[in-house]
Amino acid sequence: MRRDSRLSGVLHVLLHMAQQPGPFTSETLAKAMDTNPVVIRRIMAGLRELGYVRSEKGHGGGWTLACDLSKVTLRDVYAALGSPALLAMGNRTEAPGCLVEQAVNAALDQAFSDAEALLLSRLGEVTLAMLSEDFRKRLGSRKHHGMHAHGA
Amino acid sequence: MRRDSRLSGVLHVLLHMAQQPGPFTSETLAKAMDTNPVVIRRIMAGLRELGYVRSEKGHGGGWTLACDLSKVTLRDVYAALGSPALLAMGNRTEAPGCLVEQAVNAALDQAFSDAEALLLSRLGEVTLAMLSEDFRKRLGSRKHHGMHAHGA
DNA sequence: GCGATATGTAACATATCAAGTTACATGAGA
DNA sequence: TCTCATGTAACTTGATATGTTACATATCGC
Structure with a gap:
């Protein structure tokens, strides 16, 4: 079955945004994700409604993080x-x-709901701040080998 | 996302077969499942290869259980x-x-593999015999209310 | 052997849904 | 007012579970 990668995708976007302050346009984010700006807007729409990000139109506009990364879990993003x-x-x-x-x-149903509950629980244990921290750790160790954060 | 119901379907077929001895034609099973005989043959093909069922052609042919129901788990069927x-x-x-x-x-991946492991483990704990037993219990209590095993 | 019956399987049709794309409206800033 | 950005509807694409048709193959009973 085709697998839904929206959670993976939106987390990718959020973590990229966590590395620098400025607002990011959908096009910038889309390029980093190798996808279409409209897709970015679609997956960000729910986050905006819950107040995790903000969006602004016009010159200098774009997407901005609007939450405490240590307070938002992967489960929140999933929701x-x-x-x-x-x-x-x-x-x-x-x-x-x-x-x-x-x-x-x-x-x-018994087996399914047990597995779902465990998955949701696990997602609830991980905050965006933890992910960001993990990223920085990886960045540090890769830098020691003279490589870039992005690559083929 | 569209959800795969093959496991549910094949379990349904196996439990129906467990209630009477004779071989069942794909058409009979298809009618009980409200689907197409070809679909039955498709989902049964894997079970036949693993020796859980047997199939025979020609007059009096059809599908027969060929395993000890207490030895086959839902996880085996899934496999x-x-x-x-x-x-x-x-x-x-x-x-x-x-x-x-x-x-x-x-x-x-961490969260996903944990959930998958739990699900597989749960499926591994339930045998076809246990399901059949549960069915018979339900049948008994419904009989007391004068209802049929099948209905809209 | 021959016809009836059943599985085996390929090929095609359909439905659903994530993902991608196009088009255009709306709003904000220079 | 012109440009840039989001907002969103509508459409296209691709993958895949499911359904269907058609035909080959094997087996039983006569």
Whole structure:
């Protein structure tokens, strides 16, 4: 199944923004992400509604971080995207009349909801500040080898 | 994202088969599942290769259970389907040169693999025999209310 | 052997959805 | 007012689960 990479993408954007202050245009961010400005605006829309970022039009406009990175978790970002489905699998039918299917659904639902709960919990343990810190650590160790932050 | 219901579907088929001995034609099973015989053959193909079911052609042919239901777990059935993706989300790019993306991927991968491991573990704890037992329990309690096993 | 029945499988159709693209409206600053 | 930027609708594209048709192959009963 095709996998949704919006969470990965929006985190990438946020972390890039965390490295310098200025507002970033959608086009700048899109170039860094190798995608389209409209896609950036789309995935940022939810974040703006929750107040994690701000956007301004016109000259000198663009996107700005508007939150305490140590207070926002990956789970918050996930929620800002509209909480899309976490699991690639689901039941064939919900609320089936067939008792066989009810038994199957009950077993699968148990396993599925456990996994979802764990994933959400893990995402809730990681803040954007922690990610940013990890990035800087990686940057430091790579610099010692004379390489760039970006590459093919 | 569209959710994969093959696991749910194939479990449904197997449990139906567990209720009576005879071979079942793809058409019979398809009717019970409200789908197409070809779809049944497709999802059963992997199970046959692993020896969980047998198929025979011609008169009196069809699908037969060929395993000890108490020895086959939902995880085994999942594997028989080819182990399709469990999670609906993934990284934007694997092995990125961008250090920001590396940091993002590392965090997400951790959470993702934890959730996948838990899900697989849970699926591994449930056998087809347990599901069949649960079904029979449901059947018993519904019978007391004068209802059928199937219904809209 | 022959016809009926069943699986096996390729090929094609359909539906859904993330992602990409185009077009245009709106608003802010120089 | 002109330029730059976001906001958003509409459309295109690609991937994939699912559904369907068609036909080949194997097996049973006569």
